[in-house]
Amino acid sequence: MLIQTINLGKVYKNGIIALSDINLSIDFGEFVFLTGASGAGKSTLIRLLFREEAPTAGQILIGGRSVIRLTRPEVVRLRRNTGVVFQDFRLMEKGTVFDNVAFALKAVERPWPEIRQRVPAMLERVGLAGRENDNVMQLSGGEQQRVAVARAIINNPLILFADEPTGELDPQTSEELIQLFLDINAEGTTIVMATHDKGIVDKLNKRVITLSHGKLIHDAVGGFVQ
Numbered sequence: 058m059l060i061q062t063i064n065l066g067k068v069y070k071n072g073i074i075a076l077s078d079i080n081l082s083i084d085f086g087e088f089v090f091l092t093g094a095s096g097a098g099k100s101t102l103i104r105l106l107f108r109e110e111a112p113t114a115g116q117i118l119i120g121g122r123s124v125i126r127l128t129r130p131e132v133v134r135l136r137r138n139t140g141v142v143f144q145d146f147r148l149m150e151k152g153t154v155f156d157n158v159a160f161a162l163k164a165v166e167r168p169w170p171e172i173r174q175r176v177p178a179m180l181e182r183v184g185l186a187g188r189e190n191d192n193v194m195q196l197s198g199g200e201q202q203r204v205a206v207a208r209a210i211i212n213n214p215l216i217l218f219a220d221e222p223t224g225e226l227d228p229q230t231s232e233e234l235i236q237l238f239l240d241i242n243a244e245g246t247t248i249v250m251a252t253h254d255k256g257i258v259d260k261l262n263k264r265v266i267t268l269s270h271g272k273l274i275h276d277a278v279g280g281f282v283q
């Protein structure tokens with residue numbers, strides 16, 4: 058099992074119970090949709106799973122190891138194997154498209170000739186060929202989202218967490234992004250994608266995990282549940 062949560066819970070400092078008693082298991086190679094109304098806890102669950110935030114109850118195991126007990130170097134290793142597309146993109150605002158995607162390769166100390174070759178190839182894959190030198194703040198929301206996706210997947214992560222990655226995209230671009238996710242899933246990356254997009258979920262017939270008010274209310278293969 059790749060990801061397992063045991064009675065996982067999160068209460069924020071303001072007293073909001075964002076998640077309670079979440080028990081789920083995700084196997085290597087799965088493609089999982091995470092659905093639920095706004096405020097249901099999707100982003101919180103993703104933040105807990107890649108250890109950006111600590112749970113207030115329960116456990117998370119990645120590859121059988123408790124992420125709460127990882128040492129600093131182990132956290133670094135986990136992050137290297139994990140790609141994340143944030144709901145708010147989190148791009149380096151002063152950087153170019155190239156800088157933002159290259160960042161992920163520099164973080165794992167890839168040599169410059171390799172970075173120079175792989176970034177344009179990745180940009181082509183997300184439909185941003187030739188946009189290397191544009192400042193990210195001059196791009197549309199959908200283009201920024203694709204930069205965020207390129208940065209998240211360029212290291213061929215074992216796990217990709219994507220938080221509403223089609224939120225800013227038109228239907229056509231959205232389809233292309235989903236096709237890209239299906240391709241990298243077929244290449245072995247496990248994908249957990251939070252989404253509101255009923256059309257995408259209904260069409261793909263993948264596993265759907267649904268949260269409601271911080272609780273897991275549905276976990277089955279098939280259509281959209283909210």
Ligand SMILES: Nc1ncnc2c1ncn2[C@@H]1O[C@H](COP(=O)(O)OP(=O)(O)O)[C@@H](O)[C@H]1O
Nearest residue numbers: 069071073075094095096097098099100101102
């Ligand atoms: N950093 C935070 N501090 C306090 N409350 C938060 C924080 N982040 C999210 N929440 C609250 O936790 C609940 C779940 O939020 P979130 O995980 O963002 O849901 P979703 O992504 O499904 O919309 C909401 O009630 C939200 O207001």
Ligand SMILES: [Mg+2]
Nearest residue numbers: 099100144220
């Ligand atoms: Mg969210």
